[in-house]
Amino acid sequence: MPKRRDIKKILIIGSGPIVIGQACEFDYSGVQACKALRSEGYEVILVNSNPATIMTDPEIADVTYIEPLTTETIEMIIERERPEALLPTMGGQTALNLSVELAKSGVLDKYGVELIGAKLEAIKKAEERESFKRAVERIGLRTPRSVLVDSYESGMKAIEYVGFPAILRPSYTLGGTGGGIAYNMEEYKDSLIKGLKLSPINQVLIEESVIGWxxxxxxxxxxxxxxxxxxxxxxxxxxxxxxxxxxxxxxxxxxxxxxxxxxxxxxxxxxxxxxxxxxxxxxxxxxxxxxxxxxxxxxxxxxxxxxxxxxxxxxxxxxxxxxxxxxxxxxxxxxxxxxxxxxxxxxxxxxDYVVVKIPRFAFEKFPGADPTLSVQMKSVGEVMAIGRTFKESLLKALRSLETGDYGLTPMPGLSISKIKRELKIPSHRRIFIIAEALRRNMSVDEIYRATHIDPWFLHNIKEIIEMEERISSSPEINGELLREAKQYGFSDITISKLRRKDELSIRRLRCESYIKPVYRMVDTCAAEFVAFTPYLYSTYESPFYRVGSSRPCDLSEAEPSKRKKVIILGSGPNRIGQGIEFDYCCVHAVFGLKDLGYETIMVNCNPETVSTDYDTSDRLYFEPLTFEDVLNIVEREEPEGVIVQFGGQTPLKLAVPLEEYGVKILGTKPDAIDRAEDRERFRELLNKLGLKQPKSGTAKSISEAI
The missing domain is CATH 3.30.470.20 (ATP-grasp fold, B domain)
Known part of the structure; x- marks a missing residue:
C-alpha cells in the first residue's frame, strides 16, 4: 500500500523533561520517527521542552519548537504551521495525554489535524481502564477482577467487592504514578485519594491482587x-x-x-x-x-x-x-x-542470544526514601546486556550498573534471619540477597516460596554461586576452569577477588590460554541472512581448532576495517547527575569524527539512548563500560585512540587504567583529568596557584575524617 499523499506536514510532540518513568528512550524514539518521516518526504514539525535532547537539534526535524508542552502552546504552533497530521505515540504518556486533550477540546478538528499512528478511540480504549477491560472481555480474555471508580465514595464501595490486597491503577498516568498496593483500609484510603488526584480524568481502577504471578x-x-x-x-x-x-x-x-x-x-x-x-x-x-x-x-x-x-x-x-x-x-x-x-x-x-535488563536506582542519594519496590516506578535508569545464556547476560548486566558490583557481591554481614526477612521484601538489592541465601545453603524451593521468582531463574543463580565456589576452592585455576567461568559471564576482576590475585594476572593467564571473547552480531534473524550493520556483543564460546594447530580459530563476527578509527565511550546507565546530556555529547562526537573521515566505534550499555542506535556510529559494541570489556574491544579494533571526555564520570574513571595499559587516550590527558577529579590534587593545584578556596581536607576513613 503506497504511503499517503494527502499529508505533507506532520507534528510530533516530545516527552518533555526527564522524569521517573519517562527518560531518554523517548528521545531515541523521537529521533527515529523524525528521520523516518523525513526520509519519506514529509515535513516534520517538532515541539519539545527539553533542550538536552538529540531530537531538538536543528537538523533532526524541519522545524523545531523548544516550548512548554501545554495545549495552549501546541495550539499556537498548529495555527502557525498548519500540519495535516499529529503523531502522538513517540513522546510517551506526556505526548499521548496532550494529544487526547487537543482532540477532546476540538483543536484538532478546528485546524483539520488528523491523529495518525493511534486514533483517539484506540487511545481511549487502551488508556481508560474500564474501556480496556470491556474490550478484553469482548474477545473472550480475562482481566483481574476490578471496579473503576471516579470518586472517594465509589472507591469505598468497590473495595467491598474486590477485597484485600488490592491494586490501584489510575488512568492516563506514567510509570504507575499514583498507583499502589493496599493491604488494609488505611493504606487503601491514602492510595485512593492520591490516585484520584493524579489521574487526569480522576479515574482509578481497583483491581484484585495477582501479586506473585x-x-x-x-x-x-x-x-x-x-x-x-x-x-x-x-x-x-x-x-x-x-x-x-x-x-x-x-x-x-x-x-x-x-x-x-x-x-x-x-x-x-x-x-x-x-x-x-x-x-x-x-x-x-x-x-x-x-x-x-x-x-x-x-x-x-x-x-x-x-x-x-x-x-x-x-x-x-x-x-x-x-x-x-x-x-x-x-x-x-x-x-x-x-x-x-x-x-x-x-x-x-x-x-539466538539472551538479553537481560537491570534497572538503576538512586536510593543512595535519598537516604530517607523507602527502597521497597511496588507498582509505582522508582528506578532512574537501566542497563542492558547480551550474552549466549541467562547467566552470562545477568553477570554482564550487573557489572554494567556501575554500583561497584562486578557480580553477585557477597553480603557476609547479614544474618540468616535477616536474609529470610529481606527475601520477602522486593528491593533493588534482592538479587544479591538471593545469591547470599544460596551461599548459606537455603534451598531453591524455600527461596521461591519467599520471593515467587520462578525456580528456573533461581537454579541459574545457584549455578553461578556453585561456580564461585569452584573458582575459589580449586587448588589452581587452569585454562579449562577459566574458560568455563568466562562462559558463565564472570569478569576478570571477580575471578581475581575469588582467587585473591590482581585483575591483570587473571587477564594474562586468560590471554596465555587463548581465552578471548568472540563478538557476535545482533542481526534480527539468528544468522539466517547476512547482516550488514555491525551491532555487536561479546561472548565466550567453546574453541574450534584447525588440524595441527594449538591456537583456536577466530570465530568473531566483528571484522575490523583498515580505516582510521576512534572509540567513543558512552555514559552508561542514566542516574542522578549523569543523564541524557552526556548521550547528546557522545552522539555529536560521533558526528564530528565522521565529518573528519574517521570510522566511529561506540561502546555503551544503555538501551534508552540514541548512541546505542545501530545506525548512529559505524560500529556499535553493546558492552559494559569496564576496564576489561573496553580493553577487549580496543585490542580487537586497534583504534587511533579512545575518547573518554563525553560520557560523564563513567568513562573518565577508565582513563588512567587504560592509559597505564598502553591505550592512547585522545583529548585531555588522563593525568589532567585525574588532577581535576581528585579533590586532594585539585586543592594542591589551587594552593600552588595562590587561589582562594573554602577550607577542606580529604579523608579515606572515618578516623581520618574525625
Missing part, C-alpha cells in the same frame, strides 16, 4: 492491511506486584511453555485488533498463575514505550522507525530491514 510483555506491531508481528517477548524476573520498569527483565521469555507462548501471542494479536491500533506498535502486559497456568491481561500501552526501546535494542528491530512509517500508510512488507537489507519488516525477529 509471573509477568510478561509482548511488543506488537500492526499495519493498515491488518498484518501483525510480534517483535519480542519479555519476561519479568520479579513477579507481579513490582513495576516492570523496576524489575529485572529477560528477552526472550525463558520460562513459558510453547503452548503458553502461543496463547499469549494469539491474545496480543486479538487485543491490538480489538483496541484498533492499526498503524503502529503497542506493548501488552500479561500475568500467568504459576500454579495452574491461567492467564490474565494486565494493561496495554498504545504507543512506543520504555519496553519498546528495550525490545528495539534487544532485537535490532527499530520499532519507533517502523511505527512512524506505518503511521503514514506503508505496510510491514513494504519496509525493508536495514540490518539484513533483504528481509522486510513483516519478518518477525529471531534471536
Amino acid at each position: 509471573k509477568e510478561f510483555e509482548l511488543e506488537v506491531m500492526r499495519d493498515s492491511m491488518d498484518n501483525v508481528v510480534i517483535i519480542c517477548s519479555i519476561e519479568n524476573v520479579d513477579p507481579m506486584g513490582i513495576h516492570t520498569g523496576d524489575s529485572i527483565t529477560v528477552a526472550p521469555a525463558q520460562t513459558l511453555s510453547d503452548k503458553e507462548y502461543q496463547r499469549m501471542r494469539d491474545a496480543s494479536i486479538a487485543i491490538i485488533r480489538e483496541i484498533g491500533v492499526d498503524t503502529g506498535g503497542s506493548n501488552i502486559q500479561f500475568a500467568i498463575n504459576p500454579e495452574d497456568g491461567s492467564m490474565v491481561v494486565i494493561e496495554m500501552n498504545p504507543r512506543v514505550s520504555r519496553s519498546s526501546a528495550l525490545a528495539s535494542k534487544a532485537t535490532g528491530f527499530p520499532i519507533a522507525k517502523i511505527a512512524a512509517k506505518l503511521a503514514v500508510g506503508l505496510t510491514l512488507d513494504e519496509i525493508p530491514n536495514d540490518i539484513t537489507e533483504k528481509t522486510p519488516a513483516s519478518f518477525e525477529p529471531t534471536i
Whole structure:
C-alpha cells in the first residue's frame, strides 16, 4: 500500500523533561520517527521542552519548537504551521495525554489535524481502564477482577467487592504514578485519594491482587492491511506486584511453555485488533498463575514505550522507525530491514542470544526514601546486556550498573534471619540477597516460596554461586576452569577477588590460554541472512581448532576495517547527575569524527539512548563500560585512540587504567583529568596557584575524617 499523499506536514510532540518513568528512550524514539518521516518526504514539525535532547537539534526535524508542552502552546504552533497530521505515540504518556486533550477540546478538528499512528478511540480504549477491560472481555480474555471508580465514595464501595490486597491503577498516568498496593483500609484510603488526584480524568481502577504471578510483555506491531508481528517477548524476573520498569527483565521469555507462548501471542494479536491500533506498535502486559497456568491481561500501552526501546535494542528491530512509517500508510512488507537489507519488516525477529535488563536506582542519594519496590516506578535508569545464556547476560548486566558490583557481591554481614526477612521484601538489592541465601545453603524451593521468582531463574543463580565456589576452592585455576567461568559471564576482576590475585594476572593467564571473547552480531534473524550493520556483543564460546594447530580459530563476527578509527565511550546507565546530556555529547562526537573521515566505534550499555542506535556510529559494541570489556574491544579494533571526555564520570574513571595499559587516550590527558577529579590534587593545584578556596581536607576513613 503506497504511503499517503494527502499529508505533507506532520507534528510530533516530545516527552518533555526527564522524569521517573519517562527518560531518554523517548528521545531515541523521537529521533527515529523524525528521520523516518523525513526520509519519506514529509515535513516534520517538532515541539519539545527539553533542550538536552538529540531530537531538538536543528537538523533532526524541519522545524523545531523548544516550548512548554501545554495545549495552549501546541495550539499556537498548529495555527502557525498548519500540519495535516499529529503523531502522538513517540513522546510517551506526556505526548499521548496532550494529544487526547487537543482532540477532546476540538483543536484538532478546528485546524483539520488528523491523529495518525493511534486514533483517539484506540487511545481511549487502551488508556481508560474500564474501556480496556470491556474490550478484553469482548474477545473472550480475562482481566483481574476490578471496579473503576471516579470518586472517594465509589472507591469505598468497590473495595467491598474486590477485597484485600488490592491494586490501584489510575488512568492516563506514567510509570504507575499514583498507583499502589493496599493491604488494609488505611493504606487503601491514602492510595485512593492520591490516585484520584493524579489521574487526569480522576479515574482509578481497583483491581484484585495477582501479586506473585509471573509477568510478561509482548511488543506488537500492526499495519493498515491488518498484518501483525510480534517483535519480542519479555519476561519479568520479579513477579507481579513490582513495576516492570523496576524489575529485572529477560528477552526472550525463558520460562513459558510453547503452548503458553502461543496463547499469549494469539491474545496480543486479538487485543491490538480489538483496541484498533492499526498503524503502529503497542506493548501488552500479561500475568500467568504459576500454579495452574491461567492467564490474565494486565494493561496495554498504545504507543512506543520504555519496553519498546528495550525490545528495539534487544532485537535490532527499530520499532519507533517502523511505527512512524506505518503511521503514514506503508505496510510491514513494504519496509525493508536495514540490518539484513533483504528481509522486510513483516519478518518477525529471531534471536539466538539472551538479553537481560537491570534497572538503576538512586536510593543512595535519598537516604530517607523507602527502597521497597511496588507498582509505582522508582528506578532512574537501566542497563542492558547480551550474552549466549541467562547467566552470562545477568553477570554482564550487573557489572554494567556501575554500583561497584562486578557480580553477585557477597553480603557476609547479614544474618540468616535477616536474609529470610529481606527475601520477602522486593528491593533493588534482592538479587544479591538471593545469591547470599544460596551461599548459606537455603534451598531453591524455600527461596521461591519467599520471593515467587520462578525456580528456573533461581537454579541459574545457584549455578553461578556453585561456580564461585569452584573458582575459589580449586587448588589452581587452569585454562579449562577459566574458560568455563568466562562462559558463565564472570569478569576478570571477580575471578581475581575469588582467587585473591590482581585483575591483570587473571587477564594474562586468560590471554596465555587463548581465552578471548568472540563478538557476535545482533542481526534480527539468528544468522539466517547476512547482516550488514555491525551491532555487536561479546561472548565466550567453546574453541574450534584447525588440524595441527594449538591456537583456536577466530570465530568473531566483528571484522575490523583498515580505516582510521576512534572509540567513543558512552555514559552508561542514566542516574542522578549523569543523564541524557552526556548521550547528546557522545552522539555529536560521533558526528564530528565522521565529518573528519574517521570510522566511529561506540561502546555503551544503555538501551534508552540514541548512541546505542545501530545506525548512529559505524560500529556499535553493546558492552559494559569496564576496564576489561573496553580493553577487549580496543585490542580487537586497534583504534587511533579512545575518547573518554563525553560520557560523564563513567568513562573518565577508565582513563588512567587504560592509559597505564598502553591505550592512547585522545583529548585531555588522563593525568589532567585525574588532577581535576581528585579533590586532594585539585586543592594542591589551587594552593600552588595562590587561589582562594573554602577550607577542606580529604579523608579515606572515618578516623581520618574525625
